Amino acid sequence: MKKRILFVLFCLVLCCLAVSAYAEDGDEPVLNIYCQTLGHVVVEDKGYKATCLQPGKTDGSHCERCGMVLVRQTPIPATGHTIVVDEAVPVTCTTDGKTAGSHCEVCGQIIERQKVITCTGHHTVIDKGYPSTCSERGRTDGSHCDICGEVFYEPVVLPLLDHEFTESKVGRDCTHDGYTLHTCVNCGFSYMSDFDYATGHQLDIVPGYPQTCTEPGRTLQATCTVCGKVVEKAEPIPPFGHQWTTRVKPATTKKDGVRITTCSICGEKQGEEPIAKIASVKLSDKKFVYDKTAKKPIVTVKDANGKTLTNKIDYKLKYDSGRKKAGTYHVLVVFRGNYKGTKTLSFKIVLPDAKGLKVTAEKGQATLTWKKTPGAQKYVIYYALAKNSTYQRLATTKKLTYTAAKLTPGATYYFKVRPVAEATSGGNTYGGYSKVKSAKIL
Numbered sequence: 460m461k462k463r464i465l466f467v468l469f470c471l472v473l474c475c476l477a478v479s480a481y482a483e484d485g486d487e488p489v490l491n492i493y494c495q496t497l498g499h500v501v502v503e504d505k506g507y508k509a510t511c512l513q514p515g516k517t518d519g520s521h522c523e524r525c526g527m528v529l530v531r532q533t534p535i536p537a538t539g540h541t542i543v544v545d546e547a548v549p550v551t552c553t554t555d556g557k558t559a560g561s562h563c564e565v566c567g568q569i570i571e572r573q574k575v576i577t578c579t580g581h582h583t584v585i586d587k588g589y590p591s592t593c594s595e596r597g598r599t600d601g602s603h604c605d606i607c608g609e610v611f612y613e614p615v616v617l618p619l620l621d622h623e624f625t626e627s628k629v630g631r632d633c634t635h636d637g638y639t640l641h642t643c644v645n646c647g648f649s650y651m652s653d654f655d656y657a658t659g660h661q662l663d664i665v666p667g668y669p670q671t672c673t674e675p676g677r678t679l680q681a682t683c684t685v686c687g688k689v690v691e692k693a694e695p696i697p698p699f700g701h702q703w704t705t706r707v708k709p710a711t712t713k714k715d716g717v718r719i720t721t722c723s724i725c726g727e728k729q730g731e732e733p734i735a736k737i738a739s740v741k742l743s744d745k746k747f748v749y750d751k752t753a754k755k756p757i758v759t760v761k762d763a764n765g766k767t768l769t770n771k772i773d774y775k776l777k778y779d780s781g782r783k784k785a786g787t788y789h790v791l792v793v794f795r796g797n798y799k800g801t802k803t804l805s806f807k808i809v810l811p812d813a814k815g816l817k818v819t820a821e822k823g824q825a826t827l828t829w830k831k832t833p834g835a836q837k838y839v840i841y842y843a844l845a846k847n848s849t850y851q852r853l854a855t856t857k858k859l860t861y862t863a864a865k866l867t868p869g870a871t872y873y874f875k876v877r878p879v880a881e882a883t884s885g886g887n888t889y890g891g892y893s894k895v896k897s898a899k900i901l
Contacts, residue, residue: 594646709799735762749834785880810890820898835878
């Protein structure tokens, strides 16, 4: 039995080898019966990284028995260079420099090679010294490199020289001090000493005189008797010119006035101008018929020469308030400016005439009717026994009708009506009489 099993296994191995021999080149090996039964023997295929110029591969694996690829390796493309700039190194007088270049940061390959710049050495310049004076310090010679600035020999500062002074005297006068002037002949530096102070002017003063309205004046003049200088020169002062002011003695309704013009400085009188007195103050109308509108008659004021005066300049007006109802009203004229005083004018607003009177004769009486008069508050009835005789007051009523009783039968009576308004001032106001109407009593 044991021999039979070994024989079967031997046959399976031969079959696998035979199948593998017939697999085409590049194809995956055919899975043999043994791997199918016992499983693959895995072998790792180690990958490698890509470089700047060479591609790489990922890790993979295959079966050691049958050769089957279990994890395929994938190619990795080359990364390319990572360029780093190599900064230039400046050349100095004592050290070489370099040009700018570059290399790969990863693999270190030089992309652009830096070139060496050979140093030139110092360029020496002599700093020329100069001697001291009495006002400025000198210094010795020195040297330095005019490329890098390095100092080779530091100059030494020299001390100042002493001044060499000469002296001169300056005399004093009225306005300037005297002194001794010390001046250095080398640098020109100077200073003063031994002051002798100025004496001041000795003045001769010629007084001035004031100007008037018409004559010029002059300021004082001051002259030094020592040096002859005019310290203050006399200057002409122009005349004031008259300052005219006008004083008015106003005219009234009874007396003339006068306008006197004089100079407020010297009192000279320029002249007198008469102001004619106020001759007339009139209203354009003194009587108006009631029509519910306010009345405002025009005021005209004239002087004795016939000149018309101007409202708000020569006078101002104040009218009574209202001026719509029937009654007597006033206008106060207040004179001003060249005129003074007041004048009160009056005008009336009267009712219209009564109209539409009708008389109806009846037994022992008569009935009167009439139309309403605008503005009237009551009516007065008059009668007479003859048309042209004296009329007597019969009655007063607020109505538009009235019955006259106890009249003599057969007699003829004549009637007329007059409207009345209770005015705000000046007593009652009456309108005109109606036309006379008659009636023969039954």
